[in-house]
Structure formats: structure tokens, C-alpha cells
Amino acid sequence: MWQRPDGRQPNQLRPIRFQRGFTRFAAGSVLTCCGDTQVLCTVTLQEGVPKFLTGTGKGWLTAEYRMLPSATHTRQARELLQLSGRTQEIQRLIGRSLRSCIDFQALGEYTILIDADVLQADAGTRTMAITGGYVALADAMEKLVNEGKLERSPLTHQVAAVSVGLLHGEPFLDLNYPEDVAASVDFNIVMNENLGIIEVQATAEDGSFTRTQMNGILDFAETGIQELLAAQRQALSTYNT
Numbered sequence: 001m002w003q004r005p006d007g008r009q010p011n012q013l014r015p016i017r018f019q020r021g022f023t024r025f026a027a028g029s030v031l032t033c034c035g036d037t038q039v040l041c042t043v044t045l046q047e048g049v050p051k052f053l054t055g056t057g058k059g060w061l062t063a064e065y066r067m068l069p070s071a072t073h074t075r076q077a078r079e080l081l082q083l084s085g086r087t088q089e090i091q092r093l094i095g096r097s098l099r100s101c102i103d104f105q106a107l108g109e110y111t112i113l114i115d116a117d118v119l120q121a122d123a124g125t126r127t128m129a130i131t132g133g134y135v136a137l138a139d140a141m142e143k144l145v146n147e148g149k150l151e152r153s154p155l156t157h158q159v160a161a162v163s164v165g166l167l168h169g170e171p172f173l174d175l176n177y178p179e180d181v182a183a184s185v186d187f188n189i190v191m192n193e194n195l196g197i198i199e200v201q202a203t204a205e206d207g208s209f210t211r212t213q214m215n216g217i218l219d220f221a222e223t224g225i226q227e228l229l230a231a232q233r234q235a236l237s238t239y240n241t
Contacts, residue, residue, distance in 0.1 A: 002167035005178050006035070013162070013174045013224050014124075018135050018235035026115075028140030030235075032132025035176055036122035041132040043140035044113040045149070059107030059154070063094035063114040065129060071121045090126045091116070093199065097130045097159055097190045098137060100198045106154035112137070123180040127161035127188055131228050134159045138236055158193040160228035164217045166209060173220045185209045189221040193229055 008014070014035030023029040028043035049060045065087055069075045079087055094116055102112070114137065116129035141153040165175045165183030172179060180186065184206040190198040202214070209217075 001170060002172065002179075002182075004172065006176065010170065010172050011220050011223055013227055014176065016131075016228065016231050018132060018231070020135065020139055020235060020238075026136075026140070027143050028136035028138070030132045030136040030139065031119075032128050032135070034124055034128050034131075034174070036120060037124050037128055037176075038118070038120040039125055039128045039132055040115075040117045040119055041129060041136040042115045042117075043133075043136045044115070045140065045144060046111045046113060047109070049109045049111055053109070057109060058104040059102070059110045059112065060104065061095060061099045061102055061112040061114065063091045063098065063116060063129075063133070065091040065094060065116045065118075065126070067118040067121060067125070071118045090129070093126055093188075093190075093201070094129050094133060097161060097198055098133055100190075101134065101137075101155055101157040101159045101192065103154045103156050106152060107150070112140075121177070123175050123177040124163050127163050127190075130159060130161040130190060131232065135232050135235055138232075158229055158232060159190065159198065160225045160232060161188060161190040162221055162224040162228060163188050164220045164224070166213060166217070169213070171213070171216045171220045173224045185213070185217075187217050187221065189218065189225070191221070191225045195222050195225065 017033040019031040022031040026042035027045050030041045032039045114133050118125045144150045163175050164173055164187045166185035167183050185204050188201040
């Protein structure tokens with residue numbers, strides 16, 4: 001059986017922490033730390049929407065994702081003129097996930113911009129961008145209501161995400177980098193507070209997996225996401241100066 005490098009149980013998350021109000025100027029900003037992975041999530045509200053929504057009275061949400069050059073063991077060049085396929089895939093996932101928790105009619109013709117910047121990567125950056133992005137989004141919506149820019153918060157659901165992988169045929173929750181590299185199957189799962197599935201990304205890196213194994217992976221994901229949702233609520237219940 002796989003022995004976890006950090007000594008965790010198979011169904012145990014890494015320590016999670018949300019540092020709210022991390023930057024000064026964004027409507028919402030949260031430094032999300034999960035083990036050694038650190039992602040800065042910020043939220044900006046802009047007037048106007050994409051052309052396909054102009055005149056509908058509905059808003060929009062989009063996301064951008066980047067990694068700092070020194071976020072990994074080996075320096076990665078900045079993506080300037082052209083984004084990698086990985087970056088495009090991840091920022092689309094973040095956008096889809098967080099759009100699921102917004103009433104765009106209540107938002108009105110504004111665009112919410114989510115920026116997820118990875119300061120340090122030890123796997124799970126996309127899931128932490130979603131999980132921390134929700135906390136930053138909740139802070140931003142509360143601030144905009146208090147400022148009178150919105151009549152009410154357009155948030156309708158809570159959202160969190162986690163990874164689960166198969167190592168030696170058994171599921172493990174919230175993979176770190178050595179586990180992510182060694183996993184034969186890798187899942188990224190996004191759910192809401194009702195444990196409704198928003199998105200599942202699943203890849204067999206080596207061979208295939210069974211329906212029974214998939215059910216076990218989803219069970220682990222539910223356990224982890226329930227803990228992440230509770231951590232989000234705890235963070236948001238604390239007065240933010």
C-alpha cells in the first residue's frame with residue numbers, strides 16, 4: 001500500500017488556511033494555503049458584459065490563472081503572448097465552477113474577474129483556486145452590497161473542489177506533488193454545499209479504472225469537500241479587518 005510522504009491518512013486533507021484581505025485594492029482577496037500549495041485569489045468587478053449578454057440585464061464571471069516563475073522546483077517562463085493548453089484548461093474550469101454559484105440576473109450587467117495566481121505549487125493548484133476563489137468571491141459580493149453597488153448578494157451556492165487519485169489501486173484524497181506524479185488515476189472534483197457535482201475531471205494516466213474504484217474516489221471527494229466547505233464557512237464567519 002502507498003505510504004503518504006507527509007504521513008496523512010488516505011482520506012485526510014492537507015491543512016487548509018484562508019487569509020482574507022491579503023491585498024489592498026481588490027474587492028475580495030484571499031491567500032489560500034493547502035499544505036505547501038499557495039494560491040492568491042482576487043476578485044474585481046467591472047461594469048459591462050461580453051457582447052452576447054449586452055442588454056439582457058445579466059452579468060458574467062470569468063477567470064484567469066497563472067503560476068509565478070518560481071512557484072515550482074524549476075523556474076517556469078512567464079506566459080506572455082500565448083497561454084499553454086494547461087493554463088487555458090484550468091482557467092476555464094475555475095470560471096465554469098464559480099459561475100455555478102452566481103445568480104447573474106441579480107448581478108446585473110457587471111463582469112466578475114477572478115484572478116488565481118499560484119505563488120507556490122505542491123499539486124492541487126486548480127482545486128485550491130476554486131476553493132479559495134469562492135471565499136474571495138463571497139468577500140467581494142458582501143463588500144459591494146455594503147457599498148450599495150449591488151442590492152443583494154448574487155451568490156446562490158457554496159463551491160469547493162478537491163483532488164483524489166489512485167495509488168497502488170487505492171484512493172487517496174488531496175494529492176501532493178509526489179503523489180500526483182505517482183498516481184495511476186487522477187480526479188479533480190467540484191461540488192456545491194448539497195454535494196451536487198458541478199464538474200469531474202478524470203484521467204487514467206496508466207491503464208484504466210473500474211466503476212467501483214470511481215465510486216470510492218467520489219466518496220473520498222465528498223468527505224474532503226464537506227471539510228473544505230466547513231473551512232470556508234469558518235473563515236467567512238470571522239470578522240475581516
